[in-house]
Amino acid sequence: MARRKQLYEGKAKILYEGPEPGTVVQYFKDDATAFNNQKKGTITGKGVLNNRISEYLMTRLGEIGVPTHFIRRLNMREQLVKEVEIIPIEVVVRNVAAGSLSKKFAIPEGTPLPRSIIEFYYKNDELGDPMVSEEHITAFNWADPLEIDEIMAMSLRVNDYLSGLFLGVQLRLVDFKLEFGRYYDEEEEEPRIVLADEISPDNCRLWDMATGEKLDKDRFRRDLGGVEEAYQEVARRLGILPESGPRDVQGPSTLQ
Incomplete structure (x- = not known):
């Protein structure tokens, strides 16, 4: 995997220098946090699912004229985005x-x-x-x-x-x-x-809508269990969950 310069690491993502000027590679981690980083854990496959779900939703929003930083998905855990001043x-x-x-x-x-x-x-x-x-x-x-x-x-x-x-x-x-x-x-x-x-x-x-079941990070926050399954269910309903389930991709080595 190519070595890239790491620009920033947050609680759920790592940002790397993009392949072209004005671009950034956004890498989705499996790390999970809650209550302002007081609770920490790992949700297996979360980064893969969030990458696909965010790609889908950002693309749909772009189609109705909402400007976003999203350019394209690169692989199962990474997407290319515009460099912006947050x-x-x-x-x-x-x-x-x-x-x-x-x-x-x-x-x-x-x-x-x-x-x-x-x-x-x-x-x-x-x-x-x-x-x-x-x-x-x-x-x-x-x-x-x-x-x-x-x-x-x-x-x-x-x-x-x-x-x-x-x-x-x-x-x-x-x-x-x-x-x-x-x-x-x-x-x-x-x-x-x-x-x-x-x-x-x-x-x-x-x-x-029918049962009120929570299908989001509240399952992690409140120790409800079934966190991975909840994320997969959201992806399934949106029609973007691969039939083989969420696969993985190793992150790039970091050039500090």
């Missing part, structure tokens, strides 16, 4: 009360919300990813008001599309997390806001 904000879109929202406001989990709610969190593990307001974001120059408006509009559009897509395979999109970045195109004067990171059961809460 905005240090996690955008959470909520459709149904669950997780921290239920705990904060004593709302029974599973309660439909009167409308979709967008929350912002500052990406900082050491601080516990604190919730922030638009005022914080603009005051600390993480993004300007126009960028925030664009991020909110894009997040709601993603929510509308994915809610319908998952509904079609009998899954309820309870909530999910998005990340965005600035893409600098030589042909454009201003950077474009694009959807970045990934969309997978790692950052989406997905419940079976």
Whole structure:
């Protein structure tokens, strides 16, 4: 396997220098974390499945005009993406009360919300990813008001599309997390806001419409068991699980 320069390693992915200027190789790991890295483990085959699921969802979003960093999948664990400047904000879109929202406001989990709610969190593990307001974001120059408006509009559009897509395979999109970045195109004067990171059961809460069964990382967070099977079921319903099951690919050796 070719040696590549490692640019960054996060909790679920490793970024390597891409083969062409302005590109990055995103490698999906099997590592799993929860509660701001307090709980750690491994979900066998998670990286393979998340790579395929994120590829599928990013491609579908691109087809309806949502700009993303995704270029193409390279193999079972890697995809080629555009190099972007990540905005240090996690955008959470909520459709149904669950997780921290239920705990904060004593709302029974599973309660439909009167409308979709967008929350912002500052990406900082050491601080516990604190919730922030638009005022914080603009005051600390993480993004300007126009960028925030664009991020909110894009997040709601993603929510509308994915809610319908998952509904079609009998899954309820309870909530999910998005990340965005600035893409600098030589042909454009201003950077474009694009959807970045990934969309997978790692950052989406997905419940079976009939039974309410959780088919996402909550199975790991809450020690429910059957984590690998839940991820495979999501891929199966989307029609992207290989018949032979999730295969593996060895990661590239790292050139520091």
